[in-house]
Each structure stands twice: as structure tokens, then as C-alpha cells.
Amino acid sequence: MLKLYHFWSSTCSKKVRIALAEKGLDWESHHIDLGPKQENTEPWYVKLNPNGVVPTLDHDGRIIIESNVIIEYLDDVFPDVRLRPEDAYERAQMRIWLDRTEHVVHRNINMISFNRRFLPRFAEKSDAEKEAVINRMPNPEKRHEMLRRLRAGVSVDDEARAEAAIAGVMDMMEMQFGRTPWLAGEEFSLADICITPFVERFGANELTVLIDWRSRPGVGDWWRRIQSRPSYDEGMNFPNPAA
Numbered sequence: 104m105l106k107l108y109h110f111w112s113s114t115c116s117k118k119v120r121i122a123l124a125e126k127g128l129d130w131e132s133h134h135i136d137l138g139p140k141q142e143n144t145e146p147w148y149v150k151l152n153p154n155g156v157v158p159t160l161d162h163d164g165r166i167i168i169e170s171n172v173i174i175e176y177l178d179d180v181f182p183d184v185r186l187r188p189e190d191a192y193e194r195a196q197m198r199i200w201l202d203r204t205e206h207v208v209h210r211n212i213n214m215i216s217f218n219r220r221f222l223p224r225f226a227e228k229s230d231a232e233k234e235a236v237i238n239r240m241p242n243p244e245k246r247h248e249m250l251r252r253l254r255a256g257v258s259v260d261d262e263a264r265a266e267a268a269i270a271g272v273m274d275m276m277e278m279q280f281g282r283t284p285w286l287a288g289e290e291f292s293l294a295d296i297c298i299t300p301f302v303e304r305f306g307a308n309e310l311t312v313l314i315d316w317r318s319r320p321g322v323g324d325w326w327r328r329i330q331s332r333p334s335y336d337e338g339m340n341f342p343n344p345a346a
């Protein structure tokens with residue numbers, strides 16, 4: 104049995120839900136509140152995921168963390184619908200996209216999301232209470248960085264630098280679509296899945312320059328093809344249980 108610990112609007116959770124949908128796999132939902140309840144920092148959850156983040160996959164009692172590792176695991180264990188290129192070179196390209204998504208796109212969208220999504224989630228709390236929220240995060244590096252952002256603020260320049268880093272990745276995508284229809288080659292793969300939730304997030308965060316397809320028509324065409332796949336709606340639009 105597959106059980107997914109996830110949060111309805113989390114980009115990394117969306118990645119896994121899209122992969123599950125592409126593969127047509129049944130899974131049980133265990134929704135983790137990342138808002139005021141901070142279920143992700145409860146001791147029972149941190150035992151499963153020492154970083155106190157979503158998603159976490161439980162496959163018959165075996166726990167797998169890290170969304171990129173989870174989607175590769177799913178492809179190893181349920182190979183009927185293949186989501187990785189057979190060719191070793193293309194598979195290496197796919198892994199570069201997984202890495203780029205995590206270490207450039209996710210890192211930088213996280214910086215941009217601080218003022219726009221993180222702070223509003225804890226809007227009723229005082230600064231001391233916000234520090235207490237951050238101090239519950241089990242990952243020391245993340246805790247340090249979040250406290251720094253809270254105390255010093257995320258400046259317009261911090262956001263501009265983060266947006267420039269993401270724009271660089273979008274340029275690489277545009278270049279790739281001049282060569283192949285999908286990011287890792289001729290076939291749709293985990294490379295396309297891993298970046299999809301972030302592209303949607305650019306719109307939600309009003310990063311309009313990043314989603315102005317006139318300057319990146321290849322990415323615009325890819326985005327239309329991605330959105331027309333049934334897995335897009337299934338993976339991206341999990342209902343907010345609190346709504």
C-alpha cells in the first residue's frame with residue numbers, strides 16, 4: 104500500500120501526486136498541515152521525515168523522503184508506465200533537471216515565497232510567535248536561514264536575485280525545447296514533472312515576466328502540453344481540506 108504524507112498546495116507534494124497520477128497508482132492521503140498547526144514538526148512526523156517537510160512516502164511500511172527520490176523510487180517499483188528515458192545519456196539529462204529544480208528553482212522560489220506566502224500564513228502571530236514557529240523546524244540550516252529572513256527581512260534585491268536565477272533555468276528550458284519536445288528528450292519524463300509545480304507557482308506568486316511566453320515560446324508550448332495531460336489536474340489540484 105502507498106500512503107503519501109503531503110500538503111495540498113506544496114510544490115514538492117504536487118510533483119509526487121503528478122507522478123502517481125501518470126502511473127495510475129492508488130494511494131492513501133495523509134494530509135499534513137503546514138500552517139498554524141505545524142503538523143510537520145510534530146515528533147511523530149519528524150521520526151518519518153527528519154527534515155520536518157512534506158512529502159513523505161510510506162510504501163508498505165518503508166519510508167522514503169525527498170520528492171525527487173520518491174518519484175524515482177515509484178518508477179523503479181512500478182515500471183509499467185515508464186517515466187524515465189531508457190537511454191543512459193537522456194536519463195542523465197533528466198537527473199540534471201531534477202537537481203536543477205531542487206537546487207536552483209526550489210531554493211530561489213522559497214526565498215521569493217517568504218513575504219508572499221510564508222508570512223501571510225502566520226499573519227495573526229506576533230514576531231516572537233513567528234520565531235517560535237521557526238524554532239520548531241528540525242533542520243538547523245533552514246531554521247537559521249528562516250530566522251535571518253524574519254529578522255532582516257527579504258529585500259527587493261534578494262527577490263530580484265532569486266528571480267534572475269530562476270529566469271536562467273527558464274532560458275535553459277527554452278534552449279532545450281529548440282532541440283527536443285520534452286526536457287530530457289523525445290519522451291515525457293520525470294524531468295517535466297519535477298518542474299511543473301514550480302512553473303505554476305511563478306503565476307501564483309505574480310512573477311509575470313517569468314510566464315510571459317512571448318519571450319519563451321518553446322516553454323509556452325510545453326506548458327500547454329503539460330496542462331492538457333490528465334495528471335496535471337489530478338496532481339496539482341488536490342482540494343484544501345481546511346476550505
Ligand SMILES: N[C@@H](CCC(=O)N[C@@H](CS)C(=O)NCC(=O)O)C(=O)O
Nearest residue numbers: 113114115137156157158169170171
Ligand atoms: N527537498 C525536499 C524539500 C521539501 C520541502 O521543502 N517541502 C516544503 C513544502 S514544498 C515543506 O514541507 N515546508 C514546510 C516547512 O519548511 O516548514 C523535497 O523535495 O522533498
